Amino acid sequence: MVHNTQEALLEVKKLHKDYDGLTVLSDVSLSVKKGEVIVILGPSGCGKSTLLRCINGLEAIQSGKILLNKVDISGSDTQWHLIRQKIGMVFQSYDLFPHMTIIDNILLGPLKVQKRNKQEAREHAEKLLHRVGLIDKINAYPRQLSGGQKQRVAIVRALCMNPEVMLFDEVTAALDPEVVHEVLKVMLELANEGMTMVIVTHEMDFAKAVADKIVFMDQGEIKEIASPVDFFQEPSTERGKQFINMFNYNHLNKERE
Amino acid sequence: MKKIKGLSLLFISILLIGLVAGCNSSSKEVSVIQTIQENDSIRIGVFGDKPPFGFVNQDGENEGFDVFIANRFAEDLLGDASKVEFIVVEAASRVEYLESDRVDIILANFTVTDERKEAVDFATPYMKVGLGIVSPDGELITDVSELEGQKVIVNRGTTAELYFIENHPEIELVAFDQNTEAFNALKDGRGAALAHDNTLLFAWANENPGFSVGITSLGNEDVIAPAVKKGNTELLEWINEELETLAEEDFLYKAYDATLRSAFGETIDADDVVYQ
Amino acid sequence: MRDLGVNILFEGLNMQRLLEGLWITTRIALISISFSIVFGIITGLFMLSNNKIVRLFSRFYLEMMRIVPILVWLFIFYFGVTKIVPVHLSSELVCVIVFVMWGSAEMGDIVRGAISSLPIHQKESGIAIGLTELQIYTYIIIPQAIRRLIPGAINLATRMIKTTSLAVFIGVIEVLKVGQQIIEYSLLTYPTAPLWIYGFIFSLYFMICYPISVLARKLEMKWQH
Numbered sequence: 001m002v003h004n005t006q007e008a009l010l011e012v013k014k015l016h017k018d019y020d021g022l023t024v025l026s027d028v029s030l031s032v033k034k035g036e037v038i039v040i041l042g043p044s045g046c047g048k049s050t051l052l053r054c055i056n057g058l059e060a061i062q063s064g065k066i067l068l069n070k071v072d073i074s075g076s077d078t079q080w081h082l083i084r085q086k087i088g089m090v091f092q093s094y095d096l097f098p099h100m101t102i103i104d105n106i107l108l109g110p111l112k113v114q115k116r117n118k119q120e121a122r123e124h125a126e127k128l129l130h131r132v133g134l135i136d137k138i139n140a141y142p143r144q145l146s147g148g149q150k151q152r153v154a155i156v157r158a159l160c161m162n163p164e165v166m167l168f169d170e171v172t173a174a175l176d177p178e179v180v181h182e183v184l185k186v187m188l189e190l191a192n193e194g195m196t197m198v199i200v201t202h203e204m205d206f207a208k209a210v211a212d213k214i215v216f217m218d219q220g221e222i223k224e225i226a227s228p229v230d231f232f233q234e235p236s237t238e239r240g241k242q243f244i245n246m247f248n249y250n251h252l253n254k255e256r257e
Numbered sequence: 258m259k260k261i262k263g264l265s266l267l268f269i270s271i272l273l274i275g276l277v278a279g280c281n282s283s284s285k286e287v288s289v290i291q292t293i294q295e296n297d298s299i300r301i302g303v304f305g306d307k308p309p310f311g312f313v314n315q316d317g318e319n320e321g322f323d324v325f326i327a328n329r330f331a332e333d334l335l336g337d338a339s340k341v342e343f344i345v346v347e348a349a350s351r352v353e354y355l356e357s358d359r360v361d362i363i364l365a366n367f368t369v370t371d372e373r374k375e376a377v378d379f380a381t382p383y384m385k386v387g388l389g390i391v392s393p394d395g396e397l398i399t400d401v402s403e404l405e406g407q408k409v410i411v412n413r414g415t416t417a418e419l420y421f422i423e424n425h426p427e428i429e430l431v432a433f434d435q436n437t438e439a440f441n442a443l444k445d446g447r448g449a450a451l452a453h454d455n456t457l458l459f460a461w462a463n464e465n466p467g468f469s470v471g472i473t474s475l476g477n478e479d480v481i482a483p484a485v486k487k488g489n490t491e492l493l494e495w496i497n498e499e500l501e502t503l504a505e506e507d508f509l510y511k512a513y514d515a516t517l518r519s520a521f522g523e524t525i526d527a528d529d530v531v532y533q
Numbered sequence: 534m535r536d537l538g539v540n541i542l543f544e545g546l547n548m549q550r551l552l553e554g555l556w557i558t559t560r561i562a563l564i565s566i567s568f569s570i571v572f573g574i575i576t577g578l579f580m581l582s583n584n585k586i587v588r589l590f591s592r593f594y595l596e597m598m599r600i601v602p603i604l605v606w607l608f609i610f611y612f613g614v615t616k617i618v619p620v621h622l623s624s625e626l627v628c629v630i631v632f633v634m635w636g637s638a639e640m641g642d643i644v645r646g647a648i649s650s651l652p653i654h655q656k657e658s659g660i661a662i663g664l665t666e667l668q669i670y671t672y673i674i675i676p677q678a679i680r681r682l683i684p685g686a687i688n689l690a691t692r693m694i695k696t697t698s699l700a701v702f703i704g705v706i707e708v709l710k711v712g713q714q715i716i717e718y719s720l721l722t723y724p725t726a727p728l729w730i731y732g733f734i735f736s737l738y739f740m741i742c743y744p745i746s747v748l749a750r751k752l753e754m755k756w757q758h
Contacts, residue, residue, distance in 0.1 A: 058657060084663040095658040099676050099756070108672060109662035154658075161662060305710070306717040313714040315545025345710075347702050353608060357615040359704075464721040 007070075009034040009196055010055070010165055015064035017047075017054055017220075024050050025220045028064070032165065035194045039207040039228075042217035043243060048200045051217070052167045055198070056089050068164070085113060088158030092170040096142040096150055096157070102129070103138045106157045114161065121160070128156040132186050148179030152186055165196040172203060204247050208232055216240050289491045290334070293361060298340050301327040302360035305345035309460060309520040310366045319343040322516045323364040326383060326483075329508065330362070333499060352376045355486045362496065363484045370479075378487055380496040382480035382532045383509055388417050389455030390472040391443070391462050398450045399471040404428050407449035410442050417452040420476045443468070456530060459521035473529045480532055504533050538725030542733055547715055551730075554708035555737050561625060561705070562694040562741075565632035569693070570686070572633065573640020580645040591641065598638035604699050606631045611703040624703045632693060639689050647682035648674055680756045687749040691742050708734055 010032040017025040025047045032038055040048040053059040055066060057073070057080040066074040073083050096105050103125060110121040129135045132152040134145075142150055151171050158166060168187065172180045184206050191197060191210050201207055207214065207228065214231040216224045218239045226236065235241045293299050303323050304311030311323040324343065331341035344360050351367060354360045355377050368386065369379050390409075392398040405427065411418040413432045421428055431448050433439040440461060443451040450471075451458070458470045485492045503509065513527045521530075542548055579591040598606075610627045614620060622630070651674060659669040701710040712730045719726045 056661060058660060080660075081663045081665050084661060089661040091654055091658065091661075093652070093654045095654040097655065097658070097673055097677075099680065109664070112668055112672065113663040157662065305706070306714045308718055312718050314718060315547055315715070317546050317550050344704060345706060346704065350608070350612070350702055353612040354704075357612040359612070359615065359621070460721065 008032060008067075009036075009069060010198075011065075011067040011070075012051075012055065013065040013067070015051070015054060015066065016062050017050060017059065018062055023220055025054065025061075028217075028220075028222055030215060030222065030225075032196060032198060034164075034196055037191045037195075037197045037199065037210055037212045038215055039199045039201060039211035039213070040215045040217060041201075041204075041207060041231075041243070042223075046217045047220040048217050049169050052089070052169050052198065052200055056084060056087050056167060081113065085109070085161050086164045087167060088161055088163035088165070089167040090151065090154045090158055090169065090171050092173050096153060098142050101139050101141055102134070102145075102153055105142070105153065106160050109157065109161045125156065125160050128159055129153075131189075132156055133182075146179060147175045148182045151175065151183045155183070155186055155190075159190075165198065166190070168197065168199040168201070170200050170202065172201065204232075216243065218243075289361070289489055290495060294335065297335060298342050299331050299334060299362070300342045300344055300360045301330070302344045302346040302351060302354050302363040302365055303327060304348075304365045307366055309517055310456075311364070313345070319345075320516070322384070322512055323366065325512045325516050326509075327362070327364050329503065329512075330496070330499065333502075334495070351484075355484060358486065361485070361492060366481055367484050368479045369482050373484075376487060377484040378489060378493050379482040379484050380493055381500045382482040383500060384481040384530060385478050385532045386481060386530075387455050387473075387478040388420055388452055388475040389458040389470045390450045390452050390475065391458045391468055391470045392450035393443075393446075394467055394469050396449065397469055397471040401425060401428075401472065401475065404450060408447070410439050410448035410451040412436065412439050412453060415453065416476075417454070421452065424476070440465075456521075459517075459525050459530075463520060463522035463525075469524065473525065507533075509533050538723050538729045541715065541719050541723045541726050541729055544719070550711045550715070551708060551733065551737070554706060554711035555741075557625070557705060558694070558697045558707040558709075559741060561628050561632065561697050561700060561707070562690075564629050565636055566690050566693055568629075568633040569636025569640045569689075572637035574644050576637050576641025577644025577648065580641055581648055595638045595642055598635050603631065603635055603696060604702060606634065607699060607703050624700070624705045627703060628697070628700045628705055632696070636689065636693055640686065643682045643685040643689065644678065646685070647678040650681060651677055680753075683749055683752055683756075687745060690745055694738070694741060708737060 008031040010030075012028055012030040015025055015028040016023070028047075028051060030038070030051075040051065042048050050059060054061050057078065061074055064074065065072055068083065068086060073080075096102075097108070100108070103122070106125045106129070107118075107121055110116045110124070111118060114121075126135060126138070129138060132155065134149060134152055134156075137145060137149065137153070142153070145153065154171075155166075171187075172183050175183065180203070184203065187197070187199070188206075188210055197210075199207075199210070211228045214226055214228050215222055216226075216231065216235070216237070216239075223237045223239055224231070224235065230236075231240065232244060235244055303319060303321070305313045305319070307321070309321050311319070311321040314320045327341055327343070328338040332338040344354065346354050346360070346363065346365050348365075351363050351365055352373065355363055363377070366384075367373070367379075369382060373379070390398055390401075390404075398404060404425070408429045408431050409421060410431045410433065411421065413434050418430060418432060421430055431442060433442060436453075436457075439451060439453070442448060444465075452475075455470065455473055455475075459473075462468045462470050483496050485496070509531045510527055510533075513531050517530060518525075518527070542551075576591060576594070579587050580595070582588050582591075607627060610622065610631055611624060614622065655673055655677065656669055659673045664672065697705075697707055698709040700707055706714075712734050716726045716730050723729075
């Protein structure tokens with residue numbers, strides 16, 4: 001985990017979002033420094049996934065600003081397909097393109113969007129696949145892979161674009177428990193290498209291990225931002241406490257004994 | 258076909274704007290017959306699958322009673338019997354072919370009815386059609402009264418069925434959908450006789466020894482006439498004059514001999530069919 | 534039985550006439566199907582348009598083609614048009630026009646169905662790696678949609694081939710009509726004529742439709758991946 005005091009790479013300022021009058025995000029402000037790993041926690045429907053989708057331009061926002069490297073990217077004139085090369089995103093669902101091999105999945109962006117040299121891009125992809133232990137699947141089709149393998153490929157596909165920041169939207173939520181760790185391990189390694197990451201997850205132990213900062217959201221608002229140690233030991237808000245206790249089965253059991 | 262006209266108005270404007278531009282509309286003052294003579298060909302609508310009136314033979318040539326007359330029209334109008342373009346029509350679209358100027362004359366077994374008179378102009382009839390009754394030679398039915406207490410085979414929805422229901426409710430009917438079913442029933446003796454259009458029966462009896470059309474004409478007789486587009490009096494008058502001239506030389510009887518006699522057999526009187 | 538019924542196929546020019554009729558059927562069907570595929574994809578994209586008016590209009594077009602029977606469309610274009618403007622479109626051209634209008638509408642609906650059945654994530658994944666809308670359609674949506682629309686498209690193609698028999702009502706003498714003419718001409722001498730003629734036409738249709746379904750199955754096999 002890299003801690004530094006540089007200026008923010010990604011900034012969200014007073015973001016407001018609603019669907020047909022129903023507020024889903026209200027007055028959300030967040031700053032992510034280069035190399036920082038932010039984990040967003042909160043109950044289902046609190047708006048954490050929507051926040052990631054707004055940052056990547058998949059959802060329109062009603063007011064507020066999003067800045068990447070101090071450039072406002074929330075305006076209507078934003079060239080989103082250029083911005084998105086700098087923001088990698090991995091989704092909860094297995095979102096590989098089923099009609100393409102693994103290598104074609106990975107190279108689609110580098111070749112068609114970034115117009116990179118084929119040889120160079122392929123070497124890059126092979127290196128990344130090697131790192132996540134899937135080099136032998138390079139010519140396989142997605143349906144021949146397990147859920148955990150598919151998510152690792154999805155991560156590689158995002159990484160191969162050389163993004164400045166990676167967004168992870170509950171990437172292990174749809175996986176079988178026994179393969180969750182292989183995906184988390186890759187993410188942890190990325191964090192250790194200094195990748196800037198914003199992660200939405202329900203894996204509390206993983207959050208504790210990987211995060212530089214925990215952002216706790218509830219009902220479309222950020223309730224508190226704290227270090228993982230502080231948040232998990234002593235949340236400063238009542239909602240935060242309730243949320244932590246939901247995951248604290250051991251504590252409940254011991255009390256009964 | 259009012260609906261069709263309305264719909265077409267709606268769509269033509271959208272789809273055919275480009276096509277209309279390049280077309281020179283012919284003036285209505287031009288004589289119809291003159292146009293036919295300029296084209297050196299007359300377009301006559303005939304059937305392709307109704308022997309022996311209008312059909313296509315095994316060499317792909319049009320033949321039949323209607324075709325024979327059509328060839329004569331061409332000969333007298335253009336000096337050559339072969340200068341006729343046969344357009345094979347369907348019963349359901351005969352009126353449309355005339356209305357849309359795709360044929361000059363319809364000679365396709367076109368029965369004159371009041372309803373059709375509203376849509377097209379009929380010339381003098383050249384043929385008549387009525388009901389006939391066919392039965393086995395051994396027990397030949399020659400009068401309707403002989404059918405009392407017997408079963409008569411008919412086709413569902415035909416004028417024959419209607420005639421018996423209206424005029425002889427006392428006679429029991431056996432109804433079929435298909436012609437072949439009905440004729441097979443007669444062969445199997447499931448009825449004493451079979452009632453249908455007389456011309457069809459003539460042809461069938463001729464091919465099926467042991468059966469004869471004992472009653473050749475029954476009920477209201479209908480007539481069959483050439484038809485032209487509504488308001489095309491020039492061509493209509495020409496056809497009427499032509500038919501008058503042809504009557505002088507008994508042309509229709511010659512046509513009968515050439516096309517129908519072999520199909521109907523020697524026992525049938527040409528006057529049961531030819532209208533003159 | 535006075536004669537072997539099968540002989541009817543070889544009498545006079547009967548065989549040649551049947552094959553000529555078949556060629557007309559095939560020609561109308563092939564031209565119509567080809568154009569329908571091209572215009573159908575465009576119609577399908579219109580049906581998925583974000584513009585409500587465009588969507589409504591393409592929906593209206595599809596419903597018009599479905600509600601009004603093909604036979605009526607043939608009559609409208611063959612007879613109706615001529616009554617209003619002095620244009621005589623040939624019966625075969627009218628057939629192709631009507632079949633392309635119908636085929637494009639149905640194909641459009643198949644394309645729409647295939648595309649909208651794709652999970653939304655597929656599009657979002659494409660967006661997330663920075664593809665433009667056109668690239669998303671070219672590399673992700675259309676290749677996957679094609680796989681999904683093959684069964685429907687094959688079904689439509691065979692339906693179109695069979696529906697060509699309606700063309701007879703505007704004077705196109707296609708294979709079925711030729712068959713009918715031969716049967717009516719020879720029924721009294723060959724009572725089994727319908728059996729032989731329709732049997733032969735059946736095998737002709739089979740010869741056209743079978744390769745199409747074989748091709749479809751091969752494509753589906755190939756795209757199992």
